[in-house]
Amino acid sequence: MGFFARLFGKRGAGTDDPEQLRRQLFDAAARGDLSRLGKLCGEHRQTVAAQFPAWQKVPEHLRSDPGALQSHVQSLVAIAQVFAQQLDDPSLFQRLMGTPGDNPLMRWQDALARAQGMIEALDFAAARGLLMHLLPDVERLQGSGADELLPITLGRIGECHFELGEAEQALPYMQQALARCEQTGDEDGVAIYLGNLFEAHRWLEQREPAAACARRLAEQTSDPEAKRRRLRRAELVAAGEPRNRVLAVVDGTPHELDELPALAEHVRFVFERDRITLRRATAATEEGEAHGGEGEYAEALACFERAAAADRHDPHCRYQAAFTLLHLRRYAEAEAAYADVERLAPGWFHCRADLWLAGRLAAGELDHAVFLAAHALQDGPMPPDEKLDLAEKTLMTAPRLSLLHLHRGRQLARLGRATEAAAAFRDGLAGDGEPDVRSRLCVELAAHCDDPQERAALVREAQQPGGNLVAAATALLIARASAN
Incomplete structure (x- = not known):
């Protein structure tokens, strides 16, 4: 057998031994060696495609090691990307993503999209029912996807309650959405849910909680003038807003009448109520x-x-x-x-x-x-x-x-x-x-x-x-x- 036997034996280790091929692929992915990864995928395309479902099953010893688990998942993603981008084969990506029926995040996103359609159609009761039914299942999920979607889900439930005139029931969901955004450092989400809570507290004539939200919103802005206006609004809310008052709008910016610039021109007056309209x-x-x-x-x-x-x-x-x-x-x-x-x-x-x-x-x-x-x-x-x-x-x-x-x-x-x-x-x-x-x-x-x-x-x-x-x-x- 000699030289040729030894040569073909080495080659067979890469082709016929799936575990050795997996290690080579995962090693190339971990090192970011996309050239090596692409070559391996191209040469062993059928084997990779056949073994990929088995590789998706995370080994038991990795499940308690977050770092190793993340590396394993990232390697699978890198292989799927090579197949999709270099080999024009998206099937591995589709396996990773799954279908809405077997991927909880996709089911979650689909439910949120359907709920949003109901909200846009002003069917807040149906949207609330859909999301309330979904919530117990998704609250148990973990990961970055869940961190992103859970505050949205809680916020939408709060929004539905509020738009149905149920501000008291909306508060806990809005508060939970705010807390989740604070935990993950989502500043845009924090601003959104502080604004929602502000309106809910105003609706309920809860002056100090509403003013506290306005103060926190003021602290979030780097614009000195916007910050001043928000702090002034917090003062008005805390003192008790009139049911209806007139604001002066100059160059698109609303002003209380007692703080209108002395040389203001082209003033437009608008009404400001103590509640928004549903x-x-x-x-x-x-x-x-x-x-x-x-x-x-x-x-x-x-x-x-x-x-x-x-x-x-x-x-x-x-x-x-x-x-x-x-x-x-x-x-x-x-x-x-x-x-x-x-x-x-x-x-x-x-x-x-x-x-x-x-x-x-x-x-x-x-x-x-x-x-x-x-x-x-x-x-x-x-x-x-x-x-x-x-x-x-x-x-x-x-x-x-x-x-x-x-x-x-x-x-x-x-x-x-x-x-x-x-x-x-x-x-x-x-x-x-x-x-x-x-x-x-x-x-x-x-x-x-x-x-x-x-x-x-x-x-x-x-x-x-x-x-x-x-x-x-x-x-x-x-x-x-x-x-x-």
């Missing part, structure tokens, strides 16, 4: 507004009622329901709905003036045509001259209605008839005296007034409690500008 309520309200825009008031009202059932604290769906009830001539119900808006978010848009108007309609003191005219003057697309004509015609039937004088003055101002506009605003101030409209009249007249003392008096009155919040905020800016 997503099912927002979606139902948007659907109702679409129906209302088409004059489908019964359908719109059903949507707003569904929104109110989804979020017991949301004022806007109730505000839109009240407006719809006015269109349906159900004035007493509209008055009650506006009163509910004022309770939930005092000063929300024009709810104070609309509450007063609904009361006059319910009492038979005003005709439905006056309501329709007021609505067209406020939101209609007509040009200024047509709106002016409508206001003057309607004033013939309701001469003391300050709201009509306000709209008449605004159209005169738009037409460049400033002196007549100022007179219209004065007529409005001599009218019915409804506080919301009166504060708006004060601001309008202050802009057309030449007497500094009268302007100052108008600005002070516009800031009195019980009026229009945006008018009060505008008056504050006028006062600050006059003082500079």
Whole structure:
């Protein structure tokens, strides 16, 4: 046999002895010798593919050694990568990954994806049920995959509870998600779940826990201005936020009115409530507004009622329901709905003036045509001259209605008839005296007034409690500008 026998005998050790081949492959993988690893896989492709399932079974003596176990798994992955990338054979990778049916991480990811689809469809109850059923099985899993997926799962369950109006039940899941992210050093996750906890505590009117979340969020940011705003918000929450207030937005950044930059231009006012609106309520309200825009008031009202059932604290769906009830001539119900808006978010848009108007309609003191005219003057697309004509015609039937004088003055101002506009605003101030409209009249007249003392008096009155919040905020800016 001699030389040839010895030569073929050596070669057979690499081909016919699977254990020796495994050691050679694993040694090359451990050393990062991809050239050697690729050559071995190419030369012994069939043997490697045949033996790979057996190599996946971790030897007993490695299972108690985390380092050795990790090295074993990494070697398998390296071999599978060579097959996939150099030999165009992904089958070993597929064996490592398994199918969703036999790989717990893949089953977990699949369940999370299905739950996310339910959440996006606003079916929070179904998503919560799916994830709650999954949780006992996945809590036992370990490893980096579990460390990543478990906080997401807990957070999604908390999110579902919260969006179903169950903030108390949401808290423990959000807290567990936060703790898991803290343990693994996931800073983005920490920020997400601190934000979620902040909103849940606000929802429950738990001032100090909410403020504590805001303080921690402030400490996480490196932006000094963002940090200052978050700390200020923590102070407001701890002291007790108003149900509804106005913020001034300058260059996309919201400011409390008392910290608005002195030289700010192009200020936009927005409302800030002490709670966020739940997503099912927002979606139902948007659907109702679409129906209302088409004059489908019964359908719109059903949507707003569904929104109110989804979020017991949301004022806007109730505000839109009240407006719809006015269109349906159900004035007493509209008055009650506006009163509910004022309770939930005092000063929300024009709810104070609309509450007063609904009361006059319910009492038979005003005709439905006056309501329709007021609505067209406020939101209609007509040009200024047509709106002016409508206001003057309607004033013939309701001469003391300050709201009509306000709209008449605004159209005169738009037409460049400033002196007549100022007179219209004065007529409005001599009218019915409804506080919301009166504060708006004060601001309008202050802009057309030449007497500094009268302007100052108008600005002070516009800031009195019980009026229009945006008018009060505008008056504050006028006062600050006059003082500079």
